[in-house]
Amino acid sequence: MTNINLFPLFLSLKVAFISTALSFLIGLPLAYYLSLNRSRFSDFLDTFTNFPVVLPPTVLGYYLLVLLGRQSFIGKFLEKNFNIMIVFTPAGAIVAAVIVSLPYMIKSSKTALLSINEDYINAARLLGRGELNIFLTIMIPISYRGIISGVTMSFVRALGDFGTTLMVAGSIPDKTLTMPIAIYNALQSGDKAMANLLVLIMTSISVIVLYIVNRLEKKMKRG
Amino acid sequence: MLEVSFEKKFGSFALKSSFCCDKEVLGILGPSGCGKSLTLKCIAGLFPPDRGIIKLDGREFFNSEKKINIPSRNRNIGFVFQNYALFPHLTVYDNIAYGIKDLDKSKRHEKVMDFIKKMQLTGCEKKYPSQLSGGQQQRTALARTLIKEPSLLLLDEPFSAIDTHVKSMLKAELLEIIKKYQGTVLFITHDIEEAYEMCDKILIMNGGQCIQRGDKRDVIKSPVNLDSARITGCKNFFDVDIVGERKGYNLLQHNGLLIYANKNNKTLKEKMTAGIRQHDIKLLKEAEGDMNTFECEIVDVIEGISYSTVFLRCKDLLLQAEISNFKYSEYENGKAFFYISPEDIFVVSKE
Numbered sequence: 001m002t003n004i005n006l007f008p009l010f011l012s013l014k015v016a017f018i019s020t021a022l023s024f025l026i027g028l029p030l031a032y033y034l035s036l037n038r039s040r041f042s043d044f045l046d047t048f049t050n051f052p053v054v055l056p057p058t059v060l061g062y063y064l065l066v067l068l069g070r071q072s073f074i075g076k077f078l079e080k081n082f083n084i085m086i087v088f089t090p091a092g093a094i095v096a097a098v099i100v101s102l103p104y105m106i107k108s109s110k111t112a113l114l115s116i117n118e119d120y121i122n123a124a125r126l127l128g129r130g131e132l133n134i135f136l137t138i139m140i141p142i143s144y145r146g147i148i149s150g151v152t153m154s155f156v157r158a159l160g161d162f163g164t165t166l167m168v169a170g171s172i173p174d175k176t177l178t179m180p181i182a183i184y185n186a187l188q189s190g191d192k193a194m195a196n197l198l199v200l201i202m203t204s205i206s207v208i209v210l211y212i213v214n215r216l217e218k219k220m221k222r223g
Numbered sequence: 224m225l226e227v228s229f230e231k232k233f234g235s236f237a238l239k240s241s242f243c244c245d246k247e248v249l250g251i252l253g254p255s256g257c258g259k260s261l262t263l264k265c266i267a268g269l270f271p272p273d274r275g276i277i278k279l280d281g282r283e284f285f286n287s288e289k290k291i292n293i294p295s296r297n298r299n300i301g302f303v304f305q306n307y308a309l310f311p312h313l314t315v316y317d318n319i320a321y322g323i324k325d326l327d328k329s330k331r332h333e334k335v336m337d338f339i340k341k342m343q344l345t346g347c348e349k350k351y352p353s354q355l356s357g358g359q360q361q362r363t364a365l366a367r368t369l370i371k372e373p374s375l376l377l378l379d380e381p382f383s384a385i386d387t388h389v390k391s392m393l394k395a396e397l398l399e400i401i402k403k404y405q406g407t408v409l410f411i412t413h414d415i416e417e418a419y420e421m422c423d424k425i426l427i428m429n430g431g432q433c434i435q436r437g438d439k440r441d442v443i444k445s446p447v448n449l450d451s452a453r454i455t456g457c458k459n460f461f462d463v464d465i466v467g468e469r470k471g472y473n474l475l476q477h478n479g480l481l482i483y484a485n486k487n488n489k490t491l492k493e494k495m496t497a498g499i500r501q502h503d504i505k506l507l508k509e510a511e512g513d514m515n516t517f518e519c520e521i522v523d524v525i526e527g528i529s530y531s532t533v534f535l536r537c538k539d540l541l542l543q544a545e546i547s548n549f550k551y552s553e554y555e556n557g558k559a560f561f562y563i564s565p566e567d568i569f570v571v572s573k574e
Contacts, residue, residue: 119308122269125295126302127322127371137321141312 004194007174008182009201011090015178016159019097023154026098027105028147032135034106035113052164053103061167064096068168092169093176097158104153112146113139145216152216156209160202225375225407229275229285231265238262238431248401248408250422250439252415252454258431259411263377266409267302268295279375279407301373305380307364309352315339315363316348322371338366357385358393365400376401376408382417394420415456419443427451443500445487448571452498459499459542463570465491470514472565478538483515483565495570503567504544506533507560508553515565521557524549535561 034046052060068086069075078084086092116139124134140147162180169176171185179202186195228241238258242249251259264270266277268284271292277285284293309318320335339345342362352360361381368376381397382390398421401408412418418425419439426436427450435447446452449460463475463482472483475497484497510516522541523534531549535542544561551557 117308119304119306120310122264122267122295123302123304123308123310124321125269126267126298126300127367128296128299128325129321130296138310142310 004197005174008177008179008198011093011177012159012179015090015093015097015165016155019094019101019158020151020155022094022098023101023105023158024151027102027150027154028109031106031109031113031150032139035110049106050103052100057100057161057163058167060099061096061164064092064099064164064168068092068095087168088170088172088176090169090176093165093178096164096168097161100161100164101154101157104157105150108150108153109143109147112143112150115146116142145219149213149216152209152213156206159205224278224280225266225409226276226278227262227266229265229272229277229287231261231270231272233261236431238265240265240428240433242426242433242436244407244409244424246405246407247424248410248422249436250410250412250418250425251428252412252418252425253428254413254454257428259428260379262428263302263379263409263411266375267300267377268293268298299371299374301368301371301376303361303364303368303376303378303381306384307352307360309355309360309363309367311352314349314351315344315355315359318352318363319366319370322367334370338370342366356389358389358396361385361393361397365397369400369404374406376404376406378408378410380411380413382412382414397421415443415454425455427454429454444566445485445569446498446571449496449498449574452569452571457498457500459501459504460496461540462573463495463497465493465495465570473570475568475570477540480517480538480540482563482568484568484570485566488570490572491570492572494573496573497568497570499542499563499568501532501543501545502530503563504535504542504546505562506535506544506546506549507562510560511562515568516560516562519559519561521551521554521559524551535559537561 030045030049034042065087066072067074070079070085070087075086078086084091086095120138120142121134124138129137160180161178162184165178166181169178171177171181177185179198183195183198183202186192186198224243224245226243231238236258238261240258240262251262253259261270265272266284272285272287274287275285276283276287283289283291284298285291310321313321316335316339319338320331323331323334326334339348342365344359344362344366347355347359347363352363355363382393385393394417401421410418410421412421422439424437425439425442427434427442429450435442435451442451443455446455446457452460461477463477465473466476466481467474470483471486473486473491475482475484477497482497507516510518517537519535519537521533522536525532526549530545530547533544533546533549535544542561
């Protein structure tokens, strides 16, 4: 066996953890907003946040490149004021991962929040609590399984992303090379042992996550 | 004093609620879909009405003209939901304490423990709602609500989720709690028996309208129309001609039968509908007197535990009577007489 460089594994885990945290922080409030609102704007937002699911990853990556590249308004602004570059950096990988995983976070949480019996929320209102307080003390605890399921799905999705990450962050060894791309590279260069090992690691992580999600869903059904 | 007068449209359904009540238990009775639950939710502030006023003890909760709509959390209304809506992730203790988070810790604990004792929930403090019996759930829901000392108590079909064999016990319990509570109580039900047992006054709703409000005895005795009579459980109706007055009663005629009826209905027309409640029919083996006593034939019997439903035919009339201790063998060939006190016959306008 050749000398194995585990940098892609650590980068992938780092990207997946950070992007999952971001997805959670952005996705849960959005899911809450979408669950209680039936306006035109929320319908539009609902559709829009699902876009990354239906768009081909490379197309999505292209849009992100256009939006965040060094020539774009946002890219220029970030580089000038904060010296932050997104494209072809680990930050780019995180942005890509957040974008592809966010829909799963939102969808799963929204479904869980919508399935809460309205009477619980009304009872809390009549007991004198405000909406934010109810969200924190009643809605999240009751729907936590759905929310955790959303977090796990986001994590797997972020961990496994290939196309969008490749477009936005590239595949610079020891800088932006993530696991899925490393597997592809290993196979391309004929390093089967390396490819096998990386595939095995990725499969194990996926199996563990799937097991957790399944258990949660079973518990959810049982109530 | 609760004053309610509002309108609310829901698709093709139009609700028009208008009534007052003061420090009493008012039963709101009506078939499902008549708008009684929606009325309660509007009063509680969970739905805003389209137009109108909701006022409690001079304080306006809702006024469409002045654009007042106080949110539910500031109305201090106690609401017990149909399935109690106990928070499934909180223990009995935490459920009861949920509404009084503003009190300081020791005072809160004291108050919660006091209610746990009062509501006979000692030993259940650490249990979750799913581990409680129906009665314990109801008491927890009541404790959670009453601990806030609400200025109005709303009960939405509190017995609909309860097994029949524990219902009577729970009724007695709830009645005791309601009596101790000093404010106004609105009690929703579709069961006239329940409304009669639990409440002082009854409001009858049908198709989004309030059709009658009054003392429970008056509501039973003189329904304002056919719907009201049906909703309060009356099953015997027949067309009559009003032929005059005699002996202080209205004299009715149906297919040659002369019937005396009470004079509660002030707007008499020539042709009306008469109603007799099942339990007001007395079955006799022999005729006693001749006022409102008629010969009949027993055509069918549905035997019950405490009383039997007996179907009687008298000329073209088919009447149902509820008779306790009914024995068919006591009547020769199914021949019998029945008597109805004139006080127990009412007339309403034809539909």
